[in-house]
Amino acid sequence: MFNKTMSRMGLFLFLCFFLSSTVWGDSDRIRVCSENPRFWQYEGKPVILLGGTDDDNPFQWPNLREHLDTLAAVGGNYIRNTMSDRKDKGFELYPFKLLENGKYDLDQWNPEYWQRFETMLQLTRERDIIVQIEVWDRFDYARDNWEPHPYNPKNNINYTYEETGFVEQYPDHPGQDKQPFFHCVPGMKKYQKKYDIFHKYQLKAVDKMLSVSLPYGNVLYCMNNETNTDAQWGQYWINHIKQRAKEADVDVCCTDMFDAWDIKSEPHHVLYGNPQIYDFIDVSQNNHNKGQTHWDNIQWVRENIAQKLRPINTVKIYGADTGRYGNTRDGKERFWRNIFGGMAATRFHRPDSGLGLSETAQAHIKSMRMLLGKIDMFHCTPDAxxxxxxxxxxxxxxxxxxxxxxxxxxxxxxxxxxxxxxxxxxxxxxxxxxxxxxxxxxxxxxxxxxxxxxxxxxxxxxxxxxxxxx
Known part of the structure; x- marks a missing residue:
C-alpha cells in the first residue's frame, strides 16, 4: 500500500510540475555520445568535462555565481554536487522544516534548501556546466554529523529510536557501514521491517530532488559518495530514479561510486559487468594512486568495458600539498593522465584534499581546454x-x-x-x-x-x- 501510494503521489507531483515546465529534448540532454560512447554528448555535440570546485555541495554556497563564472572563464564545465547538508561552514541548510520547539518535521520541507538547489541548476545550465549529483553521502550520517541531523530521532517529531532501530551515536568511520540508514531496502542482508519508517522519508526526499532536477538536462546522477554498502542499496535508487524519469518522459544517466582504492578489486566489478544498470562509470578512487600505476589502472578499466563502451568519469582528483592523498604534483599529473588516458570527465577535488578551483587548478583546466582546441580527442586512442x-x-x-x-x-x-x-x-x-x-x-x-x-x-x-x- 505504501509503495503504491508513493508511486501515485510521485506521478501526480511530476505531472503537475512538468505541465508547467519546459523539459529539454533528449537529444540536448547530457547523454552517452552516439558517435563515440566513451565520451559524453551535450546539446547534440560531443564534450569532454573538466572541473574544479572548492567544496562538494556548491548548491549551498552564498558565492556560487562567482565560483561558476570563474570555472567557466577557464573552460571548466563540470562540477560535483553532493546533496549534503552537514554544517561544515555554518551556512548549510537541512531540507526539512525546523519547528519552533527546535525539532524537525520530516513531513514538511525547508523551501530555502530546495530553492538553493534549483538556483544551482539554473546557474549551471546558463553556463553549460554539467552537474554530477551524489544523492547520498555516508559522512552526513555518522560521527559528529549525526548528532544534529534531522533523521536522528531525537531531532524530529516523526519517530523514535525504538521505532527505527537507530542509536544515538555512530562514532566509527562510516566505512564500517554500521548505519541502518543504508540498509533499509527490502531484501538487503541487514534489512529490518522497522526501517520502513525512515525509508519512506528517504523516498520523499529523493522524489522532491527529482521534481527539481529532472527538467534540467545538464545533470548526471551518482547514488553514493564512495560507498562500502552492498551494491543493492545503490541499485535500488538507480531503479527508482530511472522510473521517475520514465514517468517524466526523459532519459537520465546513473551510476554509483565504490570506496575501494584498487579499482581492479571486486567491489568495482559490479560497475564494469552491468551496463544495463550503470550508464557510466566513476573511478575517482583511482586518484589515490600515482604515476604509472595510476595510468595502468585507467587502461585496465578501458579494456574491461570494451564490450560495452561507456564514459568513465573521475569527479574527484585527490592531491594537494595540504592534504593526505598525494601532493600538488600528484594532483596535476592525475588530471592530465585522466584525459590522456581516455576518460570522459575529470575534476579537481576540494581543498584540502585537492586543488579545488585554485589558481593552479585554473591554469591546468585552461591549458587542457587549449589542447582540446588543437586535438580532436574524440578520435584519439591512448597508447595504453x-x-x-x-x-x-x-x-x-x-x-x-x-x-x-x-x-x-x-x-x-x-x-x-x-x-x-x-x-x-x-x-x-x-x-x-x-x-x-x-x-x-x-x-x-x-x-x-x-x-x-x-x-x-x-x-x-x-x-x-x-x-x-x-
Missing amino acids: KSELLSEREENEAYLTCQKGQQYALFFPDGGAVTLDLTDADGMYAMQWLHIEECSLNRKDEVAGGKKVRIEVPAKGGYWVAILTKE
Whole structure:
C-alpha cells in the first residue's frame, strides 16, 4: 500500500510540475555520445568535462555565481554536487522544516534548501556546466554529523529510536557501514521491517530532488559518495530514479561510486559487468594512486568495458600539498593522465584534499581546454602500453593519438622520448603547450615515416607536444 501510494503521489507531483515546465529534448540532454560512447554528448555535440570546485555541495554556497563564472572563464564545465547538508561552514541548510520547539518535521520541507538547489541548476545550465549529483553521502550520517541531523530521532517529531532501530551515536568511520540508514531496502542482508519508517522519508526526499532536477538536462546522477554498502542499496535508487524519469518522459544517466582504492578489486566489478544498470562509470578512487600505476589502472578499466563502451568519469582528483592523498604534483599529473588516458570527465577535488578551483587548478583546466582546441580527442586512442614510445622512463611521458593524423604527448616533468612515426608518412606541424603558463609556442615541422626524438624545450615543468598532419 505504501509503495503504491508513493508511486501515485510521485506521478501526480511530476505531472503537475512538468505541465508547467519546459523539459529539454533528449537529444540536448547530457547523454552517452552516439558517435563515440566513451565520451559524453551535450546539446547534440560531443564534450569532454573538466572541473574544479572548492567544496562538494556548491548548491549551498552564498558565492556560487562567482565560483561558476570563474570555472567557466577557464573552460571548466563540470562540477560535483553532493546533496549534503552537514554544517561544515555554518551556512548549510537541512531540507526539512525546523519547528519552533527546535525539532524537525520530516513531513514538511525547508523551501530555502530546495530553492538553493534549483538556483544551482539554473546557474549551471546558463553556463553549460554539467552537474554530477551524489544523492547520498555516508559522512552526513555518522560521527559528529549525526548528532544534529534531522533523521536522528531525537531531532524530529516523526519517530523514535525504538521505532527505527537507530542509536544515538555512530562514532566509527562510516566505512564500517554500521548505519541502518543504508540498509533499509527490502531484501538487503541487514534489512529490518522497522526501517520502513525512515525509508519512506528517504523516498520523499529523493522524489522532491527529482521534481527539481529532472527538467534540467545538464545533470548526471551518482547514488553514493564512495560507498562500502552492498551494491543493492545503490541499485535500488538507480531503479527508482530511472522510473521517475520514465514517468517524466526523459532519459537520465546513473551510476554509483565504490570506496575501494584498487579499482581492479571486486567491489568495482559490479560497475564494469552491468551496463544495463550503470550508464557510466566513476573511478575517482583511482586518484589515490600515482604515476604509472595510476595510468595502468585507467587502461585496465578501458579494456574491461570494451564490450560495452561507456564514459568513465573521475569527479574527484585527490592531491594537494595540504592534504593526505598525494601532493600538488600528484594532483596535476592525475588530471592530465585522466584525459590522456581516455576518460570522459575529470575534476579537481576540494581543498584540502585537492586543488579545488585554485589558481593552479585554473591554469591546468585552461591549458587542457587549449589542447582540446588543437586535438580532436574524440578520435584519439591512448597508447595504453606506450608502444609507440621508446627511450622512455616510467611516468616520463604519455601519448594519445589518431595514428597518422594527430599525436599529443604529455610530459609531467620535462624529459625526452622517441616517437615512432614509421607508419605515419608526411609532414606534421608541432607545437609545445607550456601548461602552467597556458601558452603555445610557434609551430615547427616534423617529418613522419621514421622515429622522431621529442624533447621538452626547457628543463622540468609540465608540457604537451602537439603534432598534427599538415
